[in-house]
Amino acid sequence: MNLSLSLLKEQLASLVKDVNIGISGSLLHLPHPVFFAGQSCLVSHTLYIAAAEKLSPDLTFMPASALICIGDPPPNCFNDDLDLLVIAATTDIFVLSNAIHEIYDIYERWDSNLQTCIRDKNSLQQLVDISEHIFGNGISIMNTDFYMIAHSTLNGLYDSLELHLDSSGRLPIEQVNLFKNDTVYNEIKNEKNVFIYPSDVLPFRTLCKNIFLNDTFLFRITVLETAQPFNDSDTQILEYLSHYLVQNSDYLSTFHRSKNSQLATLLQNILSGNAYNQTAFEKEVQQMGWRPNNTYCVVHIQPSSQDIYHTTTTYFCNVIMQDFRQTFAFSHDQSIRVIINMDHLDEPREAYFIRFNRMVKEGNFRVGFSNYFEGLNLLKEYFRESEIALEVGTRIHPTKWTHKFCDTVLPYMFNQITAELPGRLLSSPILLQLQAYDLKNHTDYVHTLQIFLKNNRNAVQTAKDLFIHRATIVYRLERIKEIGETDLKNCDDLLHLNLSFELICLATN
Template sequence: MGEKNGREENGEIPFGLNMQILSDELEALGISHFFYRRDEGCLRGIRFFQKGEKLEEFYVYMVFSDSMQEDFRSCERISFLVLDDLPIERFSFTSSIIYVTGITEHLQFYNQIQQIFFKYEEWERRMCWAMRMENPLDQMLLICREIFGNPLFIHDPDFYILSCPYHTGQMLQWEKAARNGREMVPLETINEFKVDEEYLQTLKTRSVSMFSASLRGYRVLYMNLFDGEHYEGRVCVDEVERGFRRSDYLLLEYVGKMVQACLKKQRLFWLNMGSDVEASFIRILKGEETDAQSISDLLGYLNWERNQHYLCLKLIAEGEEFQYMTPDGIFGHIETQITNGYAFFYEKSIAVVVNLTLEKAEISEILSRLAYFLREGLFKLGASSELFEFDQIREGYEQASVALQYGRRSKSMIWYYHFEDYAMAYMMEQASRNISPRLLVSGVLRTLKEYDEKNHTELYHTLELFLQLERNTVQTAKELFIHRSTLFYRLERIQKLTKLDLEDPGQRQYLLFSFELMREFSKS
């Protein structure tokens, strides 16, 4: 019993057979028998009856003809497999008895019973194993289908499907909820349940019960799940592949206990996880969170997925109003506008991670939603590019920081800055950290500048505009207020001076980068 209690504390609920399970298994084997008096599930094995031995309620005892004169009435709450016609009056009314006829090979029959116990011991072991898996409910229901011979599913109080790993065409077809994309019982069926007296009565039952075939065309064995007085949903078995057995009631009771233990374990985990979400995000931004399981737990808590698209935001306060706002007030304002985001304090600023996939909005729309809050709260905001997986969050926050830094440096009057608007300036600054901008730019530009200064020409500006307009001669001539023939003359002169090959896309890209770097260099 001490071992049993220890296993229950670890969430591993032991399973005991009852005589009804043995009776149903014997029937499946085609062994003729009669069963008297049902019992609770507590059996862990089989033993031969021996006179004078102390009998225990955790075993079923096999009785042979040599015990015909034995009186078993003093054996309270003991289970017997009787292989001869021993009068039932010889047994206590608290005992459960299966009379088996036509058995000649006693040892073979004993082994058959032993195999039944082995079958359910293995089921119990696999159920306890499933409790430790990443998707325990799915694993448990798949294992249970082998025992019940029918598909199982679990739904919550709002009819969302918590688990249904195996679905047949005979079952109800789940619908996708428009609000969150989760599978749920069809709305039409839910509305039928709301006015069905039989269904409304089932919500109060605490034991395994049967729901008739009146609504669905097949029966459903179910067990309601409760946390104290709070209804949490139910686990159901649909009678669509084999007929129900009486023993299915006890089996589903065990499944219900395991599911409740699993849900309780998840609630405790999410309770602890809820207080650790901010700390997890901070570790990610610092580059300290590399444990795959911790990140998986965080995503599970938020109902996010690793390969969804994300956006990082960084906010800082420009005025004193910030210090008078509570964290809940600030985060409440932000999360009212971004329902699929998480906001938290990080290094004297506010970090926001947005799930773009679930938010179903463009970055520009999200920034527009926050404009009023930014303006009224005197905040400035930096936004990353669109991130294509959760693992890019740390780099995305770096992008948001860069956008904020460069945006504020530009003295722009807008309240938010997008990284892509400042990416070129950032790349140029990074490129010139170890090499002077004068040496980074193409020598062609210096050649043209020197030629222009000496000859009072505009070859430098002509080439810059020509490349910016993607070598469109008509548009370039128009912008320069010159004739096209003059433009062709200038381009020919540039080619002779520099030996440029403007058909080479690499050269064109380098020249454009050089022009941009020269502009930034001249500003500084």
């Protein structure tokens, strides 16, 4: 493995007196050093070790050459083409050479272990384990679903961060929300180079590298500045590690988590109206212990724009399935869909939904619930119920987090009724006649009829609500019957009148 002069400077810090390092000094381009043997010119990409007295004042240098000199070299060595380390004159050249070769050996063993790990398709955890001593700081790998899929335990790193990862490596929801709402985090999601994430969200500076497979983000390698300050060479070493990964797509593909299990794929086909294997669907459901006669509820969760940008929907699908038993959650059309088996809950329904709604609020989601139903034969229609609940409920009550279909079904029906014709053209002729009479004669028969119907045709209660005498209400009702040409007993007429008043309210609102 080739090293940089900057890295050697860090490893030999106690011996270094002076430096002259340019851009090439940070590149991993130098193989094992050679002893200077009186050459007149130092060649590119070669590291020489020499005693100062052996160097000629006429020595020349090719670009990107490098020299470690024991003692003060001639002035011409401080040259833009030469990267230079000046070592204390008392240093034995063979002791220095051995120290340098030991440094190379350390990195070459690491390089060999990396090759073996990737060739054998070993876990990312093993990748972290063999690499943490190279960086001298804790390393972690977080995937697109905000799961810490590999991390070191150097210096109790994760205890000090108080991340409280669960057994599967999941970050807590509040930490995920902190990330996805952070402006700096938003800016670095698609960064291709190594970058420093400042200590605004995490209590430490963090060196990061995003890993992509065919432009699809897979995971982020992070090195946290906990045990020792970052070295200049850490960036190059992290780039070197990532280069190994991206050059081995077969290895990376083993960590490309499929966002759709077989059941999720079947459900997506059902929702999209595509053909699907009914037998395979029934088998998948049966394996979960769900039966055709069970009672179910489906949920439509609309993530925030930050969740869509950061692709955290799969993370929250996993959260839901881990924290709420007897649920299946999957992503579909930039939303989260959930099926809940109401018969198999291990807690009362009320307690279940209190916890579920708390999770909804913590995630900054908006949610629609379908009605309860038996069996999964009309699953597409019940998922549409949950969509309608969210669409209509959000329009009527924009500040609410959750909406039930049973609370939104009437507004939805009236929206459907008026989709082709305006509400006035659909109104009862009885109501239209009363409206025309009121307008011409300055009476209030429409309002009287509305209150009468609201009170289930109870004249006594209507008189009380209108603050009029019982005899007055009797008179008004008779006039309403005459003007509207109705006996106010026909079921179709009464239904049409009630719908007409609802259409008036809808138009008013």
